[in-house]
Amino acid sequence: MKRGLIACALLVLSASSYAAMPPSAALCGSCHGSQGQGVDPLGPRLAGLSSDYIAKQIKLFQTGKRQNATMQPMSMTLQGDAVYAVADYFSSFDVPIVTPHLRGEKAVYEDPTEQLVYQGDWQRVIPACVTCHGPSGLGVGEFPRLAGQQASYIKNQLMAWQKDTRSGDQDGVMGAIADKLTSAEIDALSKYFAELK
Amino acid sequence: MKVSHLSWLIISLSPSLLVQAEELPDKQTELVAKVKQVGQAYLVPRDLSSIPQGEFGDKVRLGYQLFVNSQQMRDSYVGNNLNCSNCHMDAGRHANAAPLWAAYFAYPAYRKKNDKVNSYEERLQGCFTYSMNGTPPASGSKELVALSAYSYWLGMSGLMDQAGITTAVAELSDSDLIKGGKREDMLLPEAVKTAMTQPERAALPGKGFPKIAAPKLAYSPKRGSEVYQAHCQSCHGADGQGYESAGVYSLPPLWGPQSFNWGAGMHRVNTAAYFIYENMPFSKSVQLSNQQAWDVAAYINAQERPQDPRFTGDIKQLKDKYHKHQGYYGVSVDGKPELGSKAYGNNPKRSD
Known part of the structure; x- marks a missing residue:
């Protein structure tokens, strides 16, 4: 089952122009999506987050500052450079462009x-x-x-x-x-x- | 000959430029900071949703909009990446973070230093020249009227609520708005007039930044760098240049070419220490020790930044004239060249 998921993820990737998935990211993809697009409610979207942010979160799970029954053991599978390889990989995917609303565009918000x-x-x-x-x-x-x-x-x-x-x-x-x-x-x-x- | 003739013509056509070349008035004279009182109640301006419709209300709203997105004046009046709301928390509404409602009723103010009465719009112009490292809008311009109208409306609505008056804030003419609220002929509801004296209105609790005690040890940029790394860096960056998203530096640069210049009030170590102690880390307030606040203020202000606009070529002369306070202008730190000698330019274009 897990293998099937990984194979499926690799297949999707091969068709894209993004960096190849590092082997250590395969497990993450099963809950976060092979391109970090997120699988609601299993895992949040990782695409659109900075590599630094993702790497920091992995370390926070490892040290127990973020407590999550799934992510604590999962994060422990990543050590050393693998943390950054995974973070770089998932942060490389684009997310839909949102036209930003700037402060000052409105003075009064009814909502x-x-x-x-x-x-x-x-x-x-x-x-x-x-x-x-x-x-x-x-x-x-x-x-x-x-x-x-x-x-x-x-x-x-x-x-x-x-x-x-x-x-x-x-x-x-x-x-x-x-x-x-x-x-x-x-x-x-x-x-x-x-x-x- | 032709060139000098032409330049003379240009100068004669721009009187404001001529004044600037001669001498910039010291519009950022240090306020007398007061110690924060425990349990102090502060003025609460009305919610922005109660700004009236119509021409006057539009000026108030424009003032708010310029205040929180000052970058719409970039390359015209603003020469760095800052927005007024970076230091004036809650868009100038928050007590002890230099609220506009307190500043407005403190002007016009007589300054012994230049023997001149400075109006509110002149104080605002000082913000553009120094804190925003830009070129101020002209007297009576729509920007200065709008910022004055916003400040007035915040202050007057708060004073009226305090006095139990629920009617709309009276509209003022543009020429009255820019003067400020500390005037004998200021239009005030009777209950507001009797609730407080004019000097009391000019010194509302929460004005400026609260004074803190002098540090036990002389402030030190070296110790400050450790405080910076531990508490400030995550928002302002290891290099102090802040962070940008969608073109907005809501996490502002603290030194360098895109921050306030050597003439801004915040470059004084004491002013920065008061601000930081009371308002940083953002929204947490009073997390650092007194010593940490002084040290980190020293660290931030012992870095190069845009030149003091009053600079005419001699750092020592300028230091003696305008920098007789707690600051690092003209001072050499750690054997480096004296600060100011490598200062960045004034009012650069975004593309520079």
Whole structure:
């Protein structure tokens, strides 16, 4: 069964112009898609994330700062250069182009979710998501792309920050923000970003 | 002969250029910072959704838009990658992050230094010249009117709410807007007038950045580099140049050609330390120790950046005249050339 999946993944790849899949990435592909496109709800999309970000997450799983029953053993199969080979491979795939919405295009957002995304809620010291995650959540530096990510995954992560089963953020910045979000806001934000494609 | 004649003509046609060539006014005179009070209540401006429709409301909204996306003025008035909202948190609404609502009611302000009364628009022009390393919009321009209107509306709506007045903020003429709110003839609702004196309105709690105590050890860029790596680098980059996505540097550069210049208030170590201690890491506030804030402020400000626009060729002269404060302009750190000697250009084009 696993072999079949790998063979299938290789077949898909051979038709594309992307880099060849490193052998160590084959296992990842079974839940994340052979081109990192994501398999909802098994595994989030990896395409569109930076190589640095993916590599850092693998290490966070390995050290238990991100707790996930599947990913902890899976991440341990990657050691040394394999971490970067896998990260480079999955980050090389393109994702749909999203025309970014820039701050300042609007002063007033009627939708409270959009207001959180583009202006935040500073009465609760929640900054705009796009400050760190980039315009329309396209991702920047160490901050992952949110646009087009699976809603179920974003929701699980925000809850993981709240439950302290995910950490590794600089000075707990993301954890502190997630702690302030209501469950309704988490649902709405997850849906909002997932639909930005 | 022909060339010099032509250049004379150009200068005579641009009086603002002539003034700049002579001497730039010191519009970024240091504010008197105050210590933050525990349990202090701050002015809360109204939600942007209550900005009225119509011409006046459009000016207020434009002010907001220029403030959060200052890059729409790139190559006209802005000469670096910064947006006003990089330092003024929550688009100039957040207390202790130099809120616009507090600044507006502190101008016009008499400055002993140049024996001149500076209007609010002149203060804004200073931001363009120094913090944005650009060329300021002209007096009365739509940009300065809009930024003044936004500041006024934030401040006045907060003062009115505090005084229990729920009506719309009164519209002001453009020429009044750009003066600032600290005027005898300022239009104020009676309840606002009686709630506070003019000096009280000019010193609203949360204005500027809160003062912190002097460090126990003299601040050190060397120790600061360790603080930087541990707490700042993930957002601002190992090279301090920030990160860009879709053309926007919401994680701003802190030094180098795309950051604020040697004349900006933030280049002073104390101002940066106050800002950092209170506002960094982003949205966490007060995570660093007093010493760490001072040290990292020193580290950031002991790096080369765009030239002080008042520079006329002599670093020492400029240092003696304008840099008698806690800063590194004209100072050699770690045996390197004195800072300012390799400064970057003023108001470069994006393509430069």
